[in-house]
Amino acid sequence: xxxxxxxxxxxxxxxxxxxxxxxxxxxxxxxxxxxxxxxxxxxxxxxxxxxxxxxxxxxxxxxxxxxxxxxxxxxxxxxxxxxxxxxxxxxxxxxxxxxxxxxxxxxxxxxxxxxxxxxxxxxxxxxxxxxxxxxxxxxxxxxxxxxxxxxxxxxxxxxxxxxxxxxxxxxxxxxxxxxxxxxxxxxxxxxxxxxxxxxxxxxxxxxxxxxxxxxxxxxxxxxxxxxxxxxxxxxxxxxxxxxxxxxxxxxxxxxxxxxxxxxxxxxxxxxxxxxxxxxxxxxxxxxxxxxxxxxxxxxxxxxxxxxxxxxxxxxxxxxxxxxxxxxxxxxx
Amino acid sequence: xxxxxxxxxxxxxxxxxxxxxxxxxxxxxxxxxxxxxxxxxxxxxxxxxxxxxxxxxxxxxxxxxxxxxxxxxxxxxxxxxxxxxxxxxxxxxxxxxxxxxxxxxxxxxxxxxxxxxxxxxxxxxxxxxxxxxxxxxxxxxxxxxxxxxxxxxxxxxxxxxxxxxxxxxxxxxxxxxxxxxxxxxxxxxxxxxxxxxxxxxxxxxxxxxxxxxxxxxxxxxxxxxxxxxxxxxxxxxxxxxxxxxxxxxxxxxxxxxxxxxxxxx
Amino acid sequence: xxxxxxxxxxxxxxxxxxxxxxxxxxxxxxxxxxxxxxxxxxxxxxxxxxxxxxxxxxxxxxxxxxxxxxxxxxxxxxxxxxxxxxxxxxxxxxxxxxxxxxxxxxxxxxxxxxxxxxxxxxxxxxxxxxxxxxxxxxxxxxxxxxxxxxxxxxxxxxxxxxxxxxxxxxxxxxxxxxxxxxxxxxxxxxxxxxxxxxxxxxxxxxxxxxxxxxxxxxxxxxxxxxxxxxxxxxxxxxxxxxxxxxxxxxxxxxxxxxxxxxxxxxxxxxxxxxxxxxxxxxxxxxxxxxxxxx
Numbered sequence: 005x006x007x008x009x010x011x012x013x014x015x016x017x018x019x020x021x022x023x024x025x026x027x028x029x030x031x032x033x034x035x036x037x038x039x040x041x042x043x044x045x046x047x048x049x050x051x052x053x054x055x056x057x058x059x060x061x062x063x064x065x066x067x068x069x070x071x072x073x074x075x076x077x078x079x080x081x082x083x084x085x086x087x088x089x090x091x092x093x094x095x096x097x098x099x100x101x102x103x104x105x106x107x108x109x110x111x112x113x114x115x116x117x118x119x120x121x122x123x124x125x126x127x128x129x130x131x132x133x134x135x136x137x138x139x140x141x142x143x144x145x146x147x148x149x150x151x152x153x154x155x156x157x158x159x160x161x162x163x164x165x166x167x168x169x170x171x172x173x174x175x176x177x178x179x180x181x182x183x184x185x186x187x188x189x190x191x192x193x194x195x196x197x198x199x200x201x202x203x204x205x206x207x208x209x210x211x212x213x214x215x216x217x218x219x220x221x222x223x224x225x226x227x228x229x230x231x232x233x234x235x236x237x238x239x240x241x242x243x244x245x246x247x248x249x250x251x252x253x254x255x256x257x258x259x260x261x262x263x264x265x266x267x268x269x270x271x272x273x274x275x276x277x278x279x280x281x282x283x284x285x286x287x288x289x290x291x292x293x294x295x296x297x298x299x300x301x302x303x304x305x306x307x308x309x310x311x312x313x314x315x316x317x318x319x320x321x322x323x324x325x326x327x328x329x330x331x332x333x334x335x336x
Numbered sequence: 337x338x339x340x341x342x343x344x345x346x347x348x349x350x351x352x353x354x355x356x357x358x359x360x361x362x363x364x365x366x367x368x369x370x371x372x373x374x375x376x377x378x379x380x381x382x383x384x385x386x387x388x389x390x391x392x393x394x395x396x397x398x399x400x401x402x403x404x405x406x407x408x409x410x411x412x413x414x415x416x417x418x419x420x421x422x423x424x425x426x427x428x429x430x431x432x433x434x435x436x437x438x439x440x441x442x443x444x445x446x447x448x449x450x451x452x453x454x455x456x457x458x459x460x461x462x463x464x465x466x467x468x469x470x471x472x473x474x475x476x477x478x479x480x481x482x483x484x485x486x487x488x489x490x491x492x493x494x495x496x497x498x499x500x501x502x503x504x505x506x507x508x509x510x511x512x513x514x515x516x517x518x519x520x521x522x523x524x525x526x527x528x529x530x531x532x533x534x535x536x537x538x539x540x541x542x543x544x545x546x547x548x549x550x551x552x553x554x555x556x557x558x559x560x561x562x563x564x565x566x567x568x569x570x571x572x573x574x575x576x577x578x579x580x581x582x583x584x585x586x587x588x589x590x591x592x593x594x595x596x597x598x599x600x601x
Numbered sequence: 602x603x604x605x606x607x608x609x610x611x612x613x614x615x616x617x618x619x620x621x622x623x624x625x626x627x628x629x630x631x632x633x634x635x636x637x638x639x640x641x642x643x644x645x646x647x648x649x650x651x652x653x654x655x656x657x658x659x660x661x662x663x664x665x666x667x668x669x670x671x672x673x674x675x676x677x678x679x680x681x682x683x684x685x686x687x688x689x690x691x692x693x694x695x696x697x698x699x700x701x702x703x704x705x706x707x708x709x710x711x712x713x714x715x716x717x718x719x720x721x722x723x724x725x726x727x728x729x730x731x732x733x734x735x736x737x738x739x740x741x742x743x744x745x746x747x748x749x750x751x752x753x754x755x756x757x758x759x760x761x762x763x764x765x766x767x768x769x770x771x772x773x774x775x776x777x778x779x780x781x782x783x784x785x786x787x788x789x790x791x792x793x794x795x796x797x798x799x800x801x802x803x804x805x806x807x808x809x810x811x812x813x814x815x816x817x818x819x820x821x822x823x824x825x826x827x828x829x830x831x832x833x834x835x836x837x838x839x840x841x842x843x844x845x846x847x848x849x850x851x852x853x854x855x856x857x858x859x860x861x862x863x864x865x866x867x868x869x870x871x872x873x874x875x876x877x878x879x880x881x882x883x884x885x886x887x888x889x890x891x892x893x894x895x
Contacts, residue, residue, distance in 0.1 A: 278443050
């Protein structure tokens with residue numbers, strides 16, 4: 005790709021792509037692709053478009069943005085190109101939250117009235133946040149990156165095993181977990197969109213303000229410290245933004261792989277910029293990726309829906325494979 | 337140590353002073369009680385065998401490690417200086433730390449201006465000028481737009497040096513700055529340091545290349561976490577201390593006004 | 602004087618409330634939460650096979666406008682549009698059918714989403730015999746049937762089960778049963794739905810209730826327990842003989858194994874109105890194995 009657009013041009017291009025995707029998403033549904041803007045549809049279809057397809061497409065865009073941003077923050081924070089948003093155990097925490105929620109629901113009539121109100125989203129979000137807190141506790145703060153990574157892996161594996169254990173106890177949990185693990189945008193409504201938009205606003209602006217910290221970190225921890233960067237506080241804040249973004253996305257959509265991993269790589273292959281640009285562009289890129297995958301998932305086998313996680317894995321995996329090939333060819 | 341150098345040092349201002357400095361890493365004592373006075377505007381080199389604690393000493397002097405004892409810059413204790421103030425006074429070049437393969441050369445050098453910039457502000461014209469000057473002085477200006485990953489080891493080192501120069505701090509601490517540099521560029525670095533010294537920048541470097549180190553003003557000889565000798569590079573006593581710490585496997589001989597390090601075989 | 606007015610006001614309010622309540626229908630779901638319907642449901646989407654069967658058992662099949670992909674009885678529902686499954690209901694398809702009532706299990710995803718779109722949702726997940734009775738009566742009420750109608754349908758089912766129980770020979774009742782649900786192996790204990798049917802028949806289950814309804818059992822346990830009869834699905838049958846020690850089981854050697862096909866397993870496993878048929882099938886099987894003929 006020899007286009008040397010600036011970061012700003014790419015930003016606008018990706019936003020435009022997102023807009024087109026959202027519009028396209030409203031045209032795809034249980035009846036296949038229908039161009040509703042040609043001709044006047046009946047009120048039920050209008051209702052479906054405005055209240056189901058539009059928030060769903062917008063939600064896919066917002067969720068993808070959250071995951072893309074989280075991926076860029078994770079890769080910068082841990083200085084590891086293989087880092088993804090689920091690194092600190094948030095995925096397993098969310099799974100455990102969901103499995104506990106479904107198993108408790110399935111028990112005898114609950115005296116605890118708040119549990120149904122919490123909903124699967126609340127359980128997933130709570131689980132993700134708790135997992136990150138356990139990771140931070142085990143790693144005794146954010147000071148040492150290797151310790152943090154190790155603690156994240158441990159927490160992820162242990163909580164994942166616990167979630168499997170809970171699922172084993174009752175088969176209905178296993179089914180619910182399967183659905184959660186595959187990821188879906190089908191249950192996103194306007195309130196979910198509002199929540200994700202709020203999370204995106206907070207995390208994007210906060211991470212952007214700390215983008216210089218991430219730049220300085222690329223030169224090494226000692227060097228970053230010597231440049232006067234308030235490393236402990238900045239790292240804690242960045243971990244906070246990372247977990248908030250991941251938790252918000254996972255709570256609404258389940259576990260969707262590869263978006264957080266592939267988006268920053270895709271951005272870096274297009275344009276060279278500091279983290280200030282990388283964070284924002286990763287968000288727009290992740291949004292466009294997930295949106296396209298979602299529209300494909302809904303239209304490929306209409307009226308059946310493919311789980312969007314399967315498509316992002318295929319698309320993301322194919323892209324990374326292509327990148328690997330190019331890198332290999334370039335070096336030889 | 338001779339009396340004259342002592343008096344000289346006490347008359348000039350002290351850039352860095354270490355009092356009873358002790359550092360323990362992973363429960364092991366690395367620096368055992370170091371007292372050091374480094375004068376301002378002079379170039380000091382730290383030499384010694386592997387494992388002597390040179391890098392640790394440099395990090396401790398830069399305030400990047402928790403220490404027992406005191407480190408003073410320009411007479412002020414490090415603990416009393418804010419992070420910003422410390423960053424303005426010191427430029428640090430670490431050993432083999434960087435993984436910034438995706439960052440552009442220009443952005444890397446601009447990071448050296450970080451202490452001078454307010455938090456969210458765009459780089460000022462002065463910043464841009466400093467970056468350009470720094471890149472030109474290390475002959476890296478042509479690679480402005482390339483990423484670090486596209487450069488060879490030596491080229492990368494020159495960019496990182498430029499980052500230190502762009503910071504324009506009165507105190508520069510460099511750990512193995514000649515890594516991967518070929519002879520012409522090693523000489524470039526030498527000239528740059530001499531130029532810095534002429535504008536009263538204090539430079540402290542850890543070097544493995546004794547021959548280069550002997551061009552410095554002062555040499556600190558270390559062994560097993562202690563300072564064995566601290567004196568001018570021209571002094572015979574300093575040369576003897578260096579030969580002794582390397583088990584007399586080398587000898588230092590004069591040649592055309594400079595010093596040569598030869599193996600004793 | 603003021604007191605008088607207050608009393609009249611309170612009287613008027615309570616009258617109004619009772620009037621409105623009388624016009625609407627209030628039913629209670631599994632979580633003891635009230636679901637209010639303005640009038641009896643006319644367009645129903647069901648996302649749980651046992652609830653689909655309940656609606657049809659009440660003779661209201663015609664009111665179904667959409668079912669999940671696993672509902673397959675009676676044959677007429679096979680031609681209805683499919684709305685996905687319990688873990689992935691297709692929200693759009695459901696809304697497109699304009700239902701005034703959606704029946705689903707509590708563990709179905711997207712309940713809040715449907716409710717936020719203004720759809721009335723009734724969550725019932727029958728897992729015991731009394732659950733089935735409650736489901737029948739609740740759905741009958743939601744469909745606007747008289748209580749006697751609902752009771753009649755339930756009595757039919759209950760009588761059917763009772764008849765099956767009575768049909769067991771004395772010998773059959775003495776047998777100890779192992780019911781396998783899937784080849785992992787997952788078994789059905791006394792606290793499962795089928796376990797309850799077996800309990801009612803007075804037959805002993807080698808898996809006690811303490812293990813939970815569907816424990817993943819160590820095959821060794823079954824060998825130790827030496828059941829007299831094994832009830833298993835078709836897929837289990839293939840792997841039964843390959844398990845170490847199982848070929849020596851009394852039940853295997855004397856071929857006292859009842860295999861149920863996919864259709865039959867739907868009848869036996871689902872906690873729905875066909876439980877009488879399921880009980881009959883189990884009773885026939887147990888009688889057969891007691892007599893010693895395969």
